[in-house]
Amino acid sequence: MLNRVRSAVAHLVSSGGAPPPRPKSPDLPNSTSAPPAAPPQAPRSPPARAGSGSAAPAKTVEARASFSRPTFLQLSPGGLRRADDHAGRAVQSPPDTGRRLPWSTGYAEVINAGKSRHNEDQACCEVVYVEGRRSVSGAPREPSQGQGLCFYYWGLFDGHAGGRAAEMASRLLHRHIREQLKDLVEILQDPSPPPLCLPSTPGAPGSSDSSHLVGPQSCWSSQKEVTHESLVVGAIENAFQLMDEQMARERRGHQVEGGCCALVVVYLLGKVAIIVRNGEIIPMSREFTPETERQRLQTLGFLKPELLGGEFTHLEFPRRVQPKELGQRMLYRDQNMTGWAYKKIELEDLRFPLVCGEGKKARMMATIGVTRGLGDHNLRVCSSTLPIKPFLSSFPEVRVYDLTQYEHCPDDVLVLGTDGLWDVTSDCEVAATVDRVLSAYEPNDPSRYTALAQALVLGARGTPRDRGWRLPNNKLGSGDDISVFVIPLGGPGSYS
């Protein structure tokens, strides 16, 4: 029996020198001829309970030129100004009077204490309808036939060096996921194993006959079995890559300078795929930092030394090596080692280490503290032309949690939060707040999840006192943007 699932922002970004080959779909949402920031195609009609999503297509051009918050907050111009006020730091939630978010999801956010001009977090909560690319009969299917798939989607995006990357990802990432799922609509609804091959020209009526599908029965006996679940995981993995590639292509039009970390939940056919940060209570995620990804970064630097530009060494030392230590033997570790050993210091060991520092101060190439994310295509090492991007990977980690495997009660929630929450709040403190707030409401009161999201944001923000935002224990609250989704896990049955 699951009690609570907690998770948070995943740190994402492109592995390796050259980009890996990616499947190209003809109607991918990344055409360069589309107007900047405009979604690649008109959104499909969501089903009856569609969530109030992020900006609609018509608003994107306007949004580009000004500060925006998630449309499900339904902020008036005056409300938008209040949400943008660093002094008051008013907590924002969707209005009680509006349509609830899917699953009665709770949401709350607050702007930072002056760290950046605007709130660099963004959020998206959507019900997304996926129409199959073709029907078995070869004729395009009408959406009204109800043969498509629906997925529920929650995304938190924690921007850095500006909010544009987070904004772009919040508008488009779920559309990339939808595009990737289009090929799978029929396959996922068919209990037989996925076909090994699809016809070469997707959508072309002539090639969509199911007899063109090369089923596993026609293959060698040594064929690997591929599950439906792994197809959804692959679709999400590719969607992240394509989102990042679109940011690279269109960054000028979108004025995307910085990047963002992304934390996404996809609910599809009874399973939740979570791209997340580590949580103790039920670990659904892990952090991607220069420390946790040390060996991946060192391996890339070792195999592709040209990416280090003669400025960095892929070896790690406990601290920066000093010229006077040349010839001494110092502790080090390379890309293979988990332990430490001594090596004689040579000239090239005086280069700056690819990975250095500990905890919150850990840095990659002396520049950035996250190692996965979307965007940052212009990011260079400080006072250098060396790009960070090949080390910063846009590849997500996807974990699958089967919601049907447990009977969830109304107090079972998935808490998604940005750094602003987790920097000052432990897993146990979150669990205590969940207990305290939910028990003050009737189990069937849908507003309890918004109240919980608000309590978590307030608890991380604190109150203004002694020249700062302080928590009840007098420690400093988070001066960062704070955004929290509370997703009740007991509810999905009625939506699936």
Place this chain on the structure above:
Amino acid sequence: MLNRVRSAVAHLVSSGGAPPPRPKSPDLPNSTSAPPAAPPQAPRSPPARAGSGSAAPAKTVEARASFSRPTFLQLSPGGLRRADDHAGRAVQSPPDTGRRLPWSTGYAEVINAGKSRHNEDQACCEVVYVEGRRSVSGAPREPSQGQGLCFYYWGLFDGHAGGRAAEMASRLLHRHIREQLKDLVEILQDPSPPPLCLPSTPGAPGSSDSSHLVGPQSCWSSQKEVTHESLVVGAIENAFQLMDEQMARERRGHQVEGGCCALVVVYLLGKVAIIVRNGEIIPMSREFTPETERQRLQTLGFLKPELLGGEFTHLEFPRRVQPKELGQRMLYRDQNMTGWAYKKIELEDLRFPLVCGEGKKARMMATIGVTRGLGDHNLRVCSSTLPIKPFLSSFPEVRVYDLTQYEHCPDDVLVLGTDGLWDVTSDCEVAATVDRVLSAYEPNDPSRYTALAQALVLGARGTPRDRGWRLPNNKLGSGDDISVFVIPLGGPGSYS
């Protein structure tokens, strides 16, 4: 409370194109001027309870020319012939009358059923004394001063394509570990944190003054803390690399054609460092196969495509792609993906996949089923000149188990076995045999561990019946070489 620890052969071998920088010690056991197979220097006097080790230095030249078994078996020429008999497959254990192995370790082995001319497993059980490279006073210390360190060592080596690599590793790997530990003798016995730097010329009296040690107190505050434990892990990691490099240099003299997997236990200062294969009961290890190491192999092939020689693709497909499938979209996954997706088949996808097959049939470069190991420096892809070695890594995985953290009873054992054991015996079956055999003996009877090792070997071998070696359930027993160590964990206190 630990009940039982099970582990088995680790699959090991050199990451990446060029070898990583390694510390060079002046008296490393790999001088090319030494006679082949001779240990690099005379063994140190072991302490009183020294185990009967593998071949002594004087015997190595003779051993090179003929079949050999671990010297602790004390086999006479006639006994050696019986141990080499594929028809009888007599189980071999150290004689009751001789000195016991350290910790009353049990050992048993049996030759294969005709798979190879000789038994390609090798074993080593040693007490190794490590003399510090220098004393604090600058004068070389006498071993009799008792200021050195002792470690207990068990190694199983599972050879392939000949037994020479296993034989060489069984004679020399623990000496490489000793060499790597020499720098650490003083450091490990000093409770203060390890020094960041050592003097530049180890062993030189003039530089061994402790004032030359750059302690952490003199360093920046941002210095990373390095534990004693991680120094031992680093020493073991480097020892494996150096063992593999020695095999590369001296393979002609030692007639080393094939390679071997290695499973090693080191007991030092209360902790056991285990380089191992996965076990369910208390997982101390994992297997290194083309399946478990898929992403490492694909990443190397992606970043260094020249290592694939235009013959292989780093992409994985559920089965080999056929020319007629060109232009179709087939399931694939790349080095980043854990899920699967469809991609359009292009000409280069028709190359053989770097990783293919499942389970026991999984192969790397269509050639070998293990992805880590020592040796194999001559191994090429079948009917090609492409070397396997950069993909086959000699790097071990080291896990540390603190023996002092639990109060072990006499029934708590660590079972090390080669593939011959684990191919036909599940974790649970091993646990049941442990229960059955140990309960038939008094807890203080030291022969119970040898009896257990014999029972495990017999249980995996079976008895000759119906034209084969069969288990009681009539399934086929293992036709492979089978070697088993049973290490009682309740004993070490009296030896440490």
